[in-house]
Amino acid sequence: MTQTTAGRDLDPVTFEVLRRGFDYACERMSQVLQKASFSPIIYDMVDFSNALFDADVELIGQTANCPIHIAAMHYSARASLEEYPKETLSPGDVVVLNDPYLGGTHTPDVTLTTPLFHGETLMGFAVSRAHWTDVGQSLDTHVAGEGLRLPPGKLMTRGEINPELVSIIKNNTRTPQYIDGDIQAQLAALWACRDEIERLTNRYGLDVMREGMREVLDYTQERTRKAIEAIPDGRYEGADYMDSDGYSEEPVNVRVALEIKGDRIHVDMTGSDPQVMGPINSPLANTASAIYYSLKFFLDQNAPANAGLYRQVDFTIPEGTWLNPVWPAPTIGCTTAAASKITAAIWAAFAKAIPDRSIASTYAEGNWFNASVTDPATRETFIFADLPAGGWGGTPFNDGMNVTMDPLGNCQNLPAETAEMLFPLRYNAFEMITDSPGAGKFRGGAGVRLVVEFVGHGQISTMESSRTRAGSPGTNGGGEGRRQKQLRRKADGTVESVGGLSDSGEWLPQMLGGVQFKPGESFVFESGGGGGWGSPLERDPDSVAADVRNDLVTVQSASEVYGVVLDEHLAVDQPATDARRKELATAVRG
Numbered sequence: 001m002t003q004t005t006a007g008r009d010l011d012p013v014t015f016e017v018l019r020r021g022f023d024y025a026c027e028r029m030s031q032v033l034q035k036a037s038f039s040p041i042i043y044d045m046v047d048f049s050n051a052l053f054d055a056d057v058e059l060i061g062q063t064a065n066c067p068i069h070i071a072a073m074h075y076s077a078r079a080s081l082e083e084y085p086k087e088t089l090s091p092g093d094v095v096v097l098n099d100p101y102l103g104g105t106h107t108p109d110v111t112l113t114t115p116l117f118h119g120e121t122l123m124g125f126a127v128s129r130a131h132w133t134d135v136g137q138s139l140d141t142h143v144a145g146e147g148l149r150l151p152p153g154k155l156m157t158r159g160e161i162n163p164e165l166v167s168i169i170k171n172n173t174r175t176p177q178y179i180d181g182d183i184q185a186q187l188a189a190l191w192a193c194r195d196e197i198e199r200l201t202n203r204y205g206l207d208v209m210r211e212g213m214r215e216v217l218d219y220t221q222e223r224t225r226k227a228i229e230a231i232p233d234g235r236y237e238g239a240d241y242m243d244s245d246g247y248s249e250e251p252v253n254v255r256v257a258l259e260i261k262g263d264r265i266h267v268d269m270t271g272s273d274p275q276v277m278g279p280i281n282s283p284l285a286n287t288a289s290a291i292y293y294s295l296k297f298f299l300d301q302n303a304p305a306n307a308g309l310y311r312q313v314d315f316t317i318p319e320g321t322w323l324n325p326v327w328p329a330p331t332i333g334c335t336t337a338a339a340s341k342i343t344a345a346i347w348a349a350f351a352k353a354i355p356d357r358s359i360a361s362t363y364a365e366g367n368w369f370n371a372s373v374t375d376p377a378t379r380e381t382f383i384f385a386d387l388p389a390g391g392w393g394g395t396p397f398n399d400g401m402n403v404t405m406d407p408l409g410n411c412q413n414l415p416a417e418t419a420e421m422l423f424p425l426r427y428n429a430f431e432m433i434t435d436s437p438g439a440g441k442f443r444g445g446a447g448v449r450l451v452v453e454f455v456g457h458g459q460i461s462t463m464e465s466s467r468t469r470a471g472s473p474g475t476n477g478g479g480e481g482r483r484q485k486q487l488r489r490k491a492d493g494t495v496e497s498v499g500g501l502s503d504s505g506e507w508l509p510q511m512l513g514g515v516q517f518k519p520g521e522s523f524v525f526e527s528g529g530g531g532g533w534g535s536p537l538e539r540d541p542d543s544v545a546a547d548v549r550n551d552l553v554t555v556q557s558a559s560e561v562y563g564v565v566l567d568e569h570l571a572v573d574q575p576a577t578d579a580r581r582k583e584l585a586t587a588v589r590g
Contacts, residue, residue, distance in 0.1 A: 008218075009211055018200065018212030019219075019304055022061030025196035026050045029128060029189040030063040036188050038181030039133045041385055044418050047411045048130035050189055052197070053077060054213045055086070055122050059307040061216075066409035067293035068286065068339045069109065069129045074307070075285035076111040077127050079103035083152035086122060089115045092159030094187065098135070099149045100331040105286040107135050107147045107332060112155065114190045118201045123209065126193035128186045134175045134383045137332055137370070139246065139461055139513035141277045146332045148172035156187070174372070174383050220300075220308025225263040227299040228312060231353055235259050238348030240341045240364065243466045243500070245278025245322075246511025251469070252276055252322055254338075256345040258353065267291050267315040267346070275322045278511055279330035280464075282338035286331070287323045290342040291315055293407065298350050298357065333511070336366020336387075336464035339408045344472075351475050356396060360444060360531030361472040363390025363481060366406055366464040367527055369512075373458035375424045376519060382423045386414040386452070388525045391437055391445030394478055394533030400445035402432060402552075403527075413450075424455035433482065433526060434551050438471065439561045440478030440532025441539050446552055447482060447527035451489065454517045460498075462486060462512040467528045468500025469507065478532030479561065484525075486510060491520035536562045537581050541572040 008015070029050035037043045049069035052061040057077050062070050079102045080095040097103060098110045111129040115122055137147035148169065155162055166183065170176040201209050236258045241251040255271035275281050282290070292310060299309065317324040323338060325331070344364045351358035367388045374381045392400035405411050416427035429451035438444035465484060472481035486499035497503070499510040517523060544564040547553040558564045563581035565573045 008215055010208070010215055014204070014208065015212065015215055018204065018209070019216050021196070021200045022052055022213070022216065023063070023304070025193045026052055026061045026063040028192040028196055029126065030065060032192045033128065033130065033185050033189040036181070036185035037130070038178045038185070040414060040418050040422065041133050042130050042182060042185070045387060045411050045414055047409070048128070049073065050128050050193070052193060053125040053127060055124050057081065057125060058217060060124065060213050062305055064410055066411065068105070068289050068335050068408040070305070071289035071292040071310070072105050072285040073111060073127050073129055075103035075288070076129070077103070077113045077125055080113045080152040084154070086115070090158050091115070091117050092156060093154065094156035094190065095152050096150055096155040096165070097152045099151050100143060100283045100334070101327050102151055103285050105283060105331070106334050107137050107149055108132050109335065110135070110150070112186050112190060114194070116194055116197050118198065118206055121206060123197060123201065124213070126190045128189045130182065130186055132182060133178050133385065134173045136172045136174070139279050139332070139511065140330050141247070143328045143330050146279065146330055155183070174381065216304055217306055217308040220303045220306050221311045223300040223303035224309045224312045228260065228265055229263050231260050233260050233262070234353065236349040236353040238345040238352070240344040240348065242280055242337055242341055243469050244509045244511060245276040245280050246509050246513065247277045249507070249509060252280065254323065254341045254345045256342070256349055258346065258349045260353065263312060265295065265313050267313065269315070269317045269321065269323050272321045272323050274320060275325035275329045280333040280337040280511070281322045281325040281329040281331050282334040283331055284317065284324050286334045286339060287317055287342060288315065290339040290408070291346070294343040294346040297347070297407065298354065333464045336368050336406065336408055337466065340364040340366060340406050340464070341466070343407050355476065358475050359395050360393025360400065360438060360440070360475040360478050360533045362392045362400070362406055362530050363447060363467060363472050363484070363528035364406060365390065365466055365484065365528070366408060367462070367525065368464045369460055369462040369525070371458055371460045371523070373424050373454050374456040376456040384414065384419065384423050384425070386450070387411050388413060388448055388450045388527045390447040390484070390527035391481055391530035393444050393472065393475070393530040394438070394440045394442035396533060397442070399442050400437065400530035402445040403448045404445060426453040426455065427451070428453050428522065432552065433529070435554055435557050436482035436529035437552060438474045438479040438481040438529055438532035439536035439557070440474055441534030441536070443532050443539070443547070444472065444474070444478070444481045444530025447484070447529045450525045451522050453522040454519060456519055458517045460512055460515045460517065460523050462499065462510070465499070465510050468510045471528050472531040474531035475533055477535040479536060481529030481531050484528045486512065487524035487526070488517065489522040489524050491518070495524065537585055541574070541577050545570055545572050
C-alpha cells in the first residue's frame with residue numbers, strides 16, 4: 001500500500017531521543033528474556049526476538065535478534081487482535097499464539113502480545129517471540145504432527161495467568177521443566193517494554209509519543225524510497241533450491257523476480273514450486289519476513305528497522321506454492337530452510353541489478369537440528385538442539401565471515417560447556433574446515449566441523465539443511481563453497497554418510513528424521529563455506545599465504561586455484577607465482 005510521507009513536526013533532538021527510546025525498550029526486553037529464561041536455546045543460543053508496535057500494529061522498534069521473526073510478528077499480533085479486538089483488551093492481558101496458519105511461522109516459535117496503555121489510551125503493543133525447546137514437534141507430512149498448535153488464546157487476563165492453558169502446554173512437551181520459567185521470562189520482557197514506554201510517555205506526553213511513532217515510520221519510508229531510486233529500473237531474476245523436502249529426492253525450487261520501478265520494489269515469487277509433502281513449506285508470514293529482511297541488506301542499512309520499509313515493497317506469492325502453502329502442509333523447517341533460500345534467490349537477483357554491490361551466497365542454511373539422548377544411568381531422556389553455522393559469501397570489499405549464522409538470525413551455537421553440563425553428550429570438535437571457503441578475489445568464509453558424541457542412546461532430526469548436492473555459488477567469477485555433509489562416526493572410528501552426498505557419490509535425502517545413534521557414536525555435521533567473489537587469480541598473494549598459514553587454504557589449493565606458489569616458509573615465491581597465474585589464466589581462456 002502506497003502512503004505519502006508527511007512532514008516532520010518534532011525537532012531533531014526529540015525525534016532522535018524517541019527513535020532511540022523505542023529501540024531501547026526492545027533491547028531491555030531482550031536483556032530480560034535472555035537472563036531470565038530457562039531454555040538453553042533462548043539464553044545461550046539467542047533464538048528469540050522482541051518488538052514494539054504502534055496502536056495500528058505497525059513495527060516501530062526492534063532488537064537485532066532474529067530477522068526472520070521480526071517482520072512476521074505483526075502477522076501474529078494481528079491474528080491475536082482478530083480474536084481479541086483492541087477495544088476488549090485491558091492492561092495485563094497477554095495473548096499467546098504459535099499456529100503457522102494464524103500468523104505464526106513454525107510451531108516452536110511462540111509469540112506473546114500485550115497491549116500498552118497510558119491511562120486508558122492504547123499506545124501500542126509489545127510482542128515477544130521465542131523458540132521453545134520442545135512443543136512436541138517432529139518431522140511429519142501434516143502440520144498437526146509438528147506439535148502443539150496454539151490459536152490465539154488468553155495466557156493472562158488483567159495480570160492473572162491462565163493455569164489451565166499452561167497445564168495444556170506442559171502436557172504437550174518433552175521438556176515441561178522449561179515451560180514455567182520461559183513463560184515468566186517472556187512475560188517479564190513484555191513488562192520491561194511497558195515500563196520503558198511509560199517512562200517515555202510520562203516525560204514527553206501522549207501526543208509527542210504518537211507523533212514520534214509516526215515520524216520514525218515516515219523517516220524510514222523516505223530513506224527506503226531514495227535507496228530504491230538508486231537501483232536501475234528493470235526486472236532482475238534469481239533462483240535457488242532446497243536439495244529435497246526429505247520425502248522426495250527432487251530439489252525444491254524458489255524463483256524470484258525483482259521489479260524495480262522508480263521508488264518501489266515488487267517481489268514476484270511466481271514460478272516457485274508447489275507446496276511439498278516434507279516440512280519445509282513456508283507460511284505467508286515467514287515468506288514475507290524473509291523478503292523484507294533480504295531487501296534490507298541492499299537498501300538503506302542505516303535507516304531505522306521498522307515498518308516504513310514495508311510501505312515501499314509489494315509482493316506476489318502464489319497460494320499453494322511451498323512459499324505460501326495451504327493447510328495442512330507441514331512448516332517446521334520454514335524459518336531456517338525456506339527463508340535461507342528466499343534470501344539467496346533475492347541476493348542472486350540483486351547481483352544482476354547492482355553487481356558492484358553484490359554479495360556471494362552464504363552457506364544459506366540455519367542447519368537447525370533437534371536431538372534426544374537418554375542418560376544410561378538414570379534412563380532420563382533429554383532434548384537439545386544446535387545451529388552449526390557456516391561461511392558467508394565474499395563481497396566486493398572483503399572476505400566473507402567465517403562460521404557465522406545465516407542472515408535469517410543472529411543466533412549462536414550451543415556452547416560445549418552448556419551441552420556437556422546439561423546433557424549426556426560430549427562435544428568433541430568444533431573446528432573450521434580447511435578449503436571450505438569458496439575461492440575468489442575475496443574468498444568466502446569457512447564452514448565448521450561439529451562432532452557430538454552420544455553417551456546414551458540418541459536420535460537426530462535435521463530440519464533445515466541443504467547445500468549437500470553442491471556448495472554455495474560464487475559471484476563475478478568466484479568459486480563455490482564446500483558442500484555440507486551429515487555423517488555418523490561409529491565407535492570404531494569409521495565414518496558413513498547419513499544424509500546428502502557420500503564420498504562414493506550416493507546421495508541420500510538430507511532432511512533426517514529420527515536417525516538413531518548408539519552410545520559412543522557421534523553425529524558429525526560439516527557446514528558449508530560461503531561463495532567467493534571475483535576471480536581467485538586476482539586475490540592478493542600475501543592474503544593467500546596468510547590463509548594457508550591459518551589453515552583456511554591448503555598449499556595445493558593455493559597453487560591450483562589461486563596460482564600462488566609458496567616456499568618452504570609458506571611465503572610467496574613471486575616469480576613462480578607470476579608464472580603459475582599466467583599458466584592458469586591461459587588455461588581458462590583456452
